[in-house]
Amino acid sequence: MKNRMLRELYAARAFIDRNLNLSKRYWKWELVFLVYTIANSVTIGFIGRGVESVTGTSIDAQFYILYMLIGSILWGYLSILFEIISETVTWERWEETIEYTFMAPVHRATHLLSVCGYAIIYGIIRSSVILLVLSFFFNLDMSSANFASAVLILGIASFSFIGLGMCAAILPLISPEKGIQVVSIFQSLLLMFSGVYYEIHVLPQWMQAVARISPATYALQGMRASILHGAGMGDMVQYIVPLLFIGLFLVPFGIALFIRMERWAKQKGVLKRSG
Numbered sequence: 001m002k003n004r005m006l007r008e009l010y011a012a013r014a015f016i017d018r019n020l021n022l023s024k025r026y027w028k029w030e031l032v033f034l035v036y037t038i039a040n041s042v043t044i045g046f047i048g049r050g051v052e053s054v055t056g057t058s059i060d061a062q063f064y065i066l067y068m069l070i071g072s073i074l075w076g077y078l079s080i081l082f083e084i085i086s087e088t089v090t091w092e093r094w095e096e097t098i099e100y101t102f103m104a105p106v107h108r109a110t111h112l113l114s115v116c117g118y119a120i121i122y123g124i125i126r127s128s129v130i131l132l133v134l135s136f137f138f139n140l141d142m143s144s145a146n147f148a149s150a151v152l153i154l155g156i157a158s159f160s161f162i163g164l165g166m167c168a169a170i171l172p173l174i175s176p177e178k179g180i181q182v183v184s185i186f187q188s189l190l191l192m193f194s195g196v197y198y199e200i201h202v203l204p205q206w207m208q209a210v211a212r213i214s215p216a217t218y219a220l221q222g223m224r225a226s227i228l229h230g231a232g233m234g235d236m237v238q239y240i241v242p243l244l245f246i247g248l249f250l251v252p253f254g255i256a257l258f259i260r261m262e263r264w265a266k267q268k269g270v271l272k273r274s275g
Contacts, residue, residue, distance in 0.1 A: 011106040015114035016121075019084075022091065023122065034126060038133050041072040044197070045138050065138055066228060071196040073134070074223050077127040077154075078161050078216055079187060084119035085112070085165030086183045089172045102262065109255045112169075116162040123158075142227060149226035149236050156243045157219035163250025164190075164215060170261040195220055215246045 023030055048065035092098035101111065134140070168187075172180045193207060194200070194216035200208050211217045222239030225231035 007105075008107060008110045011104070012110050012114040012117070015111060016118045019115060019118040019122075022095075034129065037076050037126075038130055041069060041076065041130055041134055042137055044068045044072045045134065049138075062139070062141055063228065066140060066142070067224060068197060069134060069138070069140070070224050070227055071220060073127055073130055074154075074157075074220055075191065075194075075196045075216070076130060077123045078157065078219065079191075080123045080126060081116070081119045081158060081161050082165045082168065082187060082190075083183075084122065085115055085162055086168035087172070087180065088112070088115050088169050090180050093172075102266075108259050108262065112166055112255055112258060113162075116165070119162070119165075120158050144230040145227040146230045146232055147226075149231055149233055150223055152233065152236060153219060153222035153226060153239060153243075156240055156247070157215060157222070160215035160219070160243045160247035160250065163247055163252075163254045166254025166258055167250065169254075170258055173258070173261050173265050190214060190216060193217075212242075213246070215243055215250075218243050218246075 045065050045068060048068040049061055051061075051064060089098065092101055168183050171182045171186075175182070193203070193211045194214045195203075195211060196216070200211040200217060203211060218239040222231075222236055222243075225235060225239070
């Protein structure tokens with residue numbers, strides 16, 4: 001039993017190292033997408049700054065800018081988790097290692113959770129760089145922020161979102177031709193329902209019902225409460241509880257679903273097909 005655990009730990013480290021090496025190999029593309037994300041976040045911040053002049057109404061511009069930027073940065077973090085996990089199969093096909101990986105004597109949960117671990121580390125570093133750059137464009141006043149609550153929400157939200165990413169990872173597994181495009185469509189729908197740049201109460205009732213089962217909804221609300229209003233740990237319960245329930249359901253469900261679809265892909269012969 002001890003030897004098996006050690007083998008899985010070594011395998012987990014190997015998967016993390018491999019993803020790190022892939023990022024190093026394609027660092028130019030990583031830089032391109034980082035610049036794109038920064039440009040998008042800066043644009044969102046300027047939208048917040050320009051609302052008062054466009055609408056002619058008096059608002060707390062700094063508050064609104066920070067509101068928008070929290071949505072942009074957190075969504076960027078959650079989406080990178082989602083993308084790295086859901087694109088696991090696509091990367092494996094691209095590198096022509098998918099058959100070797102799926103034949104390795106490693107539990108699929110170890111494989112998937114290792115990718116998730118790397119995604120979290122990468123996402124935190126990337127979001128920190130984005131926040132640093134944004135501080136040069138906007139005078140962000142976070143003196144009233146409760147960073148302990150924010151970190152707690154971020155950690156629990158990461159746990160919930162990796163389960164969603166695992167579920168999405170089956171799409172390129174079962175459809176080599178269009179699976180990754182469907183992942184992008186699913187991500188866009190998630191952004192629309194989760195209130196990234198607005199409160200979900202502006203949505204129609206049926207959309208609000210869908211928003212309540214999205215982990216991004218509670219992550220955004222909790223993060224804004226902690227940063228904008230200084231909400232403490234006790235106030236985070238209303239966001240933590242649904243995030244935990246969603247995560248506890250989605251993570252094992254995502255692993256089980258991926259394993260089942262992996263078997264299906266092997267039986268149908270679509271595992272390595274690239275077109």
